[in-house]
Amino acid sequence: GAVVSQHPSWVICKSGTSVKIECRSLDFQATTMFWYRQFPKQSLMLMATSNEGSKATYEQGVEKDKFLINHASLTLSTLTVTSAHPEDSSFYICSARDRTSGSYNEQFFGPGTRLTVL
């Protein structure tokens, strides 16, 4: 089956630093990847849709200058949390859509990255 990896799986950083999270599709090409944020005991909230070779589309209320997304290849999207603050501490999950799949609605999820900002 389709596998999506995320790196790192967890990260602790100091307030004011930037953190980069990678999302990779391991055995398929993904023209579209999605970034979600999940606060403790809450649901997944879509942050942005990342399209290979073009700018990401951000959901309302998500600061694009704070959450930089780069989708430079068909297998890699990165989310950079710039000048992180404690309120950015969360579980970040990516998902990817297989470009060859006839199922437009199918997404494969990564294992998530837990970010803690001190």
Place this chain on the structure above:
Amino acid sequence: AQKVTQAQTEISVVEKEDVTLDCVYETRDTTYYLFWYKQPPSGELVFLIRRNSFDEQNEISGRYSWNFQKSTSSFNFTITASQVVDSAVYFCALFSSGGYNKLIFGAGTRLAVHP
């Protein structure tokens, strides 16, 4: 508007009990897809099922079964003879063009199965 409601925030059962997790959705689209995911304590989402709006057949997979009823806009999930390993948060999700082709998640139901 696209919306998924999981009214049960937390459910606690004893092992071997049957348990049903409710999911009610809202959409004006005639073509849409419904999903169930399991999120164990590790955090990784586990895909359980996808159902399209034209297929109202109920599905059974081992101890899991799903009841899709368009008349009530519900897509309920039943675990038969629950086990401790079933303890997790379960999310119902909706995908449709009216939702801009994005997955819309319900709030989730936390299931605790006690020995």
